[in-house]
Amino acid sequence: MAAAGRLSGPEWKRYADPATELDVLLLTNPAFASGMTAQHLRQLTRRGDSLLYWSERFSSDSPGARQAFLLDLKQGESRQLTQAPALDPSSLSLSPDERSFVFFDGQSLYESPLTNVRPHAIHVVPENSVRTGLTLGTDGSIFFSESQSGRSRIVSVFRQQSRKMLDTDQEIEDLLARPRHAQILYRTRSDSPGGPFWLVNGDGSGKRQLKTEPGQTGGALWIPSGRTLVYLHIPEDTKELITLREHAPDDGTDKLLARTSQFISAAPNADASVFTGASRSRATAYVLILLRVARRELTLCEHRASDPAMVKPIFSPDSQSVLFVSDRHGKPALYQVHVSRFVEETSADQQ
Numbered sequence: 001m002a003a004a005g006r007l008s009g010p011e012w013k014r015y016a017d018p019a020t021e022l023d024v025l026l027l028t029n030p031a032f033a034s035g036m037t038a039q040h041l042r043q044l045t046r047r048g049d050s051l052l053y054w055s056e057r058f059s060s061d062s063p064g065a066r067q068a069f070l071l072d073l074k075q076g077e078s079r080q081l082t083q084a085p086a087l088d089p090s091s092l093s094l095s096p097d098e099r100s101f102v103f104f105d106g107q108s109l110y111e112s113p114l115t116n117v118r119p120h121a122i123h124v125v126p127e128n129s130v131r132t133g134l135t136l137g138t139d140g141s142i143f144f145s146e147s148q149s150g151r152s153r154i155v156s157v158f159r160q161q162s163r164k165m166l167d168t169d170q171e172i173e174d175l176l177a178r179p180r181h182a183q184i185l186y187r188t189r190s191d192s193p194g195g196p197f198w199l200v201n202g203d204g205s206g207k208r209q210l211k212t213e214p215g216q217t218g219g220a221l222w223i224p225s226g227r228t229l230v231y232l233h234i235p236e237d238t239k240e241l242i243t244l245r246e247h248a249p250d251d252g253t254d255k256l257l258a259r260t261s262q263f264i265s266a267a268p269n270a271d272a273s274v275f276t277g278a279s280r281s282r283a284t285a286y287v288l289i290l291l292r293v294a295r296r297e298l299t300l301c302e303h304r305a306s307d308p309a310m311v312k313p314i315f316s317p318d319s320q321s322v323l324f325v326s327d328r329h330g331k332p333a334l335y336q337v338h339v340s341r342f343v344e345e346t347s348a349d350q351q
Helices: none
Strands: 013-016 023-026 050-055 067-072 078-080 100-105 108-113 120-124 130-136 142-148 151-158 161-168 172-177 183-188 197-201 216-222 229-234 243-248 253-259 263-268 274-279 286-291 296-302 321-326 333-338
Touching (some): 142 172, 183 216
Antiparallel strands (some): 013 023, 050 067, 108 120, 183 197, 216 229, 229 243, 243 253, 263 274, 274 286, 286 296
């Protein structure tokens, strides 16, 4: 880990968006690829002053290698955190107390302090098993799936101790820890994209399938309170609009929140009063916000990404800015647009 700790100076560039004339801040240099981790994982500190992300900066040391960095959103400096041969960038996550971060490097799960970067392995995925997903519970427990020969098990790692939480005869694709609840949501693989959702208690008991709207589902996220799950519902008729729906597991209700301008991803702000999304339409390649009460969309800026799936916008903890990824200026890079004129500020205790 000799390279860990290296600093790179601010790479910021500001420009007016061609569609809305709002100021957009380019946070990383598009001469090399950078991106964010999975939307459900903790990547911004609670105060919103630092961002955990991956980049191919310094890849001359190991061509094409992606490493973890911490970006100071006040000063613009990035500090390298890893020197991993096979980092999975979608597994990067801050711990709930923000003192450490976790990641998979190949088959090994590592944990490291943020201030004194010294990663140590806390779990190794068995040979011939395929690991999918990663999510962290409120208590710091780490969950992921190990699959082999069509069967899967959910593994929990807590205080460096691993245990099997659940066995299933289906392949697991996604896992999402339910905020403020000792429960895990997971999605199983199916013949069509977007398989069914299942909810299980942290001890492996109480497994049940959620009765969401029939048909294909897209991306899903818990709202920060954990009370409901929001997900995209994709109609069979491609001429119809993709909708954002909300499911409440405790009473089984499932309702329409809004029709979207063909969102490919959506994420709530801290109090779930507003959602940010990226359009999959090439004709309207925008980052937008959707107001819950008014069911009204507002365009923030163009993303113009070659693949809209990379954009995955998220709110800052105070709901005053949206961060996203695009390769419109070269390779994938991080962007930020301020939304204070449209969205009320939220506090840390709403997360």
